[in-house]
Amino acid sequence: xxxxxxxxxxxxxxxxxxxxxxxxxxxxxxxxxxxxxxxxxxxxxxxxxxxxxxxxxxxxxxxxxxxxxxxxxxxxxxxxxxxxxxxxxxxxxxxxxxxxxxxxxxxxxxxxxxxxxxxxxxxxxxxxxxxxxxxxxxxxxxxxxxxxxxxxxxxxxxxxxxxxxxxxxxxxxxxxxxxxxxxxxxxxxxxxxxxxxxxxxxxxxxxxxxxxxxxxxxxxxxxxxxxxxxxxxxxxxxxxxxxxxxxxxxxxxxxxxxxxxxxxxxxxxxxxxxxxxxxxxxxxxxxxxxxxxxxxxxxxxxxxxxxxxxxxxxxxxxxxxxxxxxxxxxxxxxxxxxxxxxxxxxxxxxxxxxxxxxxxxxxxxxxxxxxxxxxxxxxxxxxxxxxxxxxxxxxxxxxxxxxxxxxxxxxxxxxxxxxxxxxxxxxxxxxxxxxxxxxxxxxxxxxxxxxxxxxxxxxxxxxxxxxxxxxxxxxxxxxxxxxxxxx
Numbered sequence: 001x002x003x004x005x006x007x008x009x010x011x012x013x014x015x016x017x018x019x020x021x022x023x024x025x026x027x028x029x030x031x032x033x034x035x036x037x038x039x040x041x042x043x044x045x046x047x048x049x050x051x052x053x054x055x056x057x058x059x060x061x062x063x064x065x066x067x068x069x070x071x072x073x074x075x076x077x078x079x080x081x082x083x084x085x086x087x088x089x090x091x092x093x094x095x096x097x098x099x100x101x102x103x104x105x106x107x108x109x110x111x112x113x114x115x116x117x118x119x120x121x122x123x124x125x126x127x128x129x130x131x132x133x134x135x136x137x138x139x140x141x142x143x144x145x146x147x148x149x150x151x152x153x154x155x156x157x158x159x160x161x162x163x164x165x166x167x168x169x170x171x172x173x174x175x176x177x178x179x180x181x182x183x184x185x186x187x188x189x190x191x192x193x194x195x196x197x198x199x200x201x202x203x204x205x206x207x208x209x210x211x212x213x214x215x216x217x218x219x220x221x222x223x224x225x226x227x228x229x230x231x232x233x234x235x236x237x238x239x240x241x242x243x244x245x246x247x248x249x250x251x252x253x254x255x256x257x258x259x260x261x262x263x264x265x266x267x268x269x270x271x272x273x274x275x276x277x278x279x280x281x282x283x284x285x286x287x288x289x290x291x292x293x294x295x296x297x298x299x300x301x302x303x304x305x306x307x308x309x310x311x312x313x314x315x316x317x318x319x320x321x322x323x324x325x326x327x328x329x330x331x332x333x334x335x336x337x338x339x340x341x342x343x344x345x346x347x348x349x350x351x352x353x354x355x356x357x358x359x360x361x362x363x364x365x366x367x368x369x370x371x372x373x374x375x376x377x378x379x380x381x382x383x384x385x386x387x388x389x390x391x392x393x394x395x396x397x398x399x400x401x402x403x404x405x406x407x408x409x410x411x412x413x414x415x416x417x418x419x420x421x422x423x424x425x426x427x428x429x430x431x432x433x434x435x436x437x438x439x440x441x442x443x444x445x446x447x448x449x450x451x452x453x454x455x456x457x458x459x460x461x462x463x464x465x466x467x468x469x470x471x472x473x474x475x476x477x478x479x480x481x482x483x484x485x486x487x
Contacts, residue, residue, distance in 0.1 A: 119218075193216035229376075257349065
C-alpha cells in the first residue's frame with residue numbers, strides 16, 4: 001500500500017507525469033539490461049531493425065504521405081532508404097561497446113558507455129525516416145528510446161516504432177527498449193522532457209520546440225532553422241547548377257530543412273539564369289503574384305505558414321489565386337532585399353525560391369551572408385562554381401555547418417549520397433544556431449566516453465622547484481626557461 005505522503009504527492013501530478021513515470025520505470029530497466037550487451041549482440045539488433053525498416057520503406061512512405069498530406073511518397077521512400085541502409089552503413093562498423101582505444105604512451109584507455117534513455121521528438125516533415133534514424137543510432141549505442149510523434153503523423157510514426165520494436169525483440173533486445181508516447185500533446189512532451197531519468201533529448205522540429213528542449217534542464221541536441229543561400233558563380237556550368245537546384249528544392253516538395261531558399265547571381269549573368277530556370281520549368285512571378293504568394297506562405301509573425309509546407313506548386317498556386325504555367329516545378333520570387341520586409345527571404349519549406357541579381361561578386365556574397373544571418377545561421381550554404389578561389393572565399397565567409405559545392409543541398413546536407421558526410425536527419429547548427437555542434441548527428445553523439453588515466457609524471461612539473469613560483473620577481477621568461485630544463 002502506498003504511504004500517505006506518496007499518495008498525496010501523486011494526486012497533484014498530471015496524468016502525463018504519472019504515466020510518464022511508469023514509462024520511465026520500464027525504460028530504466030531496459031537501460032540496465034542493455035548496458036550488459038556485447039558489441040556483437042548490439043550489432044545483431046541494429047541489423048535486424050535496419051532490415052525491417054528497409055523492407056517496409058514503401059509502405060511507411062505511403063502511410064506518411066496519406067496521413068500528413070505533405071511531400072511526395074516516392075521521395076519519402078528514398079528518405080527511408082537513407083534512414084536505414086545508409087545509416088546502417090555509417091554506423092555498423094563503429095565500436096560503441098567496451099574499450100575504444102588504449103594508448104600505452106599516454107596511459108589513457110577510452111571506454112564507451114551508453115548515455116541512458118533518449119527522448120526523441122519527431123517532425124511532421126520527415127516522420128518515418130527520422131523515427132528510423134533515431135531508433136537505429138539509439139540502439140547502436142545501447143540506449144533505450146522513447147518516441148514523441150507529431151500530432152499529425154501519429155499513425156505512421158507509431159507503426160514505424162512498432163515494426164522496429166518487434167524486429168529488435170526478434171534479435172533479443174531488452175523489452176521496452178523502444179516506446180512511443182500514448183498521446184501527442186505539448187503536455188506529454190513537456191512532461192517527458194523534464195523526467196529525471198531521461199539522459200538526452202533529440203529535438204528535431206520548429207524553433208519553439210527546440211527552445212523548450214534546451215530549457216528543460218535535460219541535455220539536448222537540437223537543430224536550427226535553415227535559410228540556405230545558393231550562389232551561382234560566373235565560373236559555374238549554369239544548366240547543371242539549375243538542374244541540381246531544382247532536383248533539391250522539389251525533393252519531397254521542399255520539406256528538407258537544408259533545401260535551397262534563395263538563388264543569388266551577379267547581375268551580368270542574371271538574364272541567363274532567369275532564362276535557364278524558365279527553360280527548366282520554373283516560373284518567375286510578377287510583383288502582384290509575389291504579394292499573393294507571400295501572404296499565404298508566411299504568417300503575420302513572419303514564420304512560414306503550415307498550410308504551404310510540403311505542398312506542390314499547383315496547390316500553392318490555387319491557395320494564392322495565381323495561374324503559373326502547367327508543369328511549373330518552382331515558383332520564383334525576384335526580391336530586392338532581405339529581412340522582415342521581404343517575407344519570402346526566409347525559410348519556406350515548399351517549392352518557392354527567392355532570386356537575387358546583384359551588381360558584382362562582393363554584393364552577391366553580402367546577400368548570401370545576409371540570408372545566412374537572417375534566418376539560418378550555422379545551418380547550410382551552397383555554391384555552384386568551378387573557380388577554387390571563389391569556392392574558398394564563399395566557404396570562409398558563410399557561417400554554416402555545411403558548405404556544399406556543386407551539390408543539391410537537400411541531398412548533400414543529409415550526407416552519404418553526394419559526399420562523405422555522415423548520413424543524418426538531425427543537422428547540428430553550432431553555437432550560431434543555438435546548438436552544441438555543427439556536425440551531422442549520429443551514433444557517436446550518443447555515447448559517453450570514460451577515460452581510465454594511468455599515472456604518467458610530467459617531469460617538468462615534478463622536478464621543478466615550486467618555490468620559484470612564489471618569487472614575484474621571476475617573470476614568465478625566467479620561469480619558462482627554468483621549467484624547460486627539466487624536460
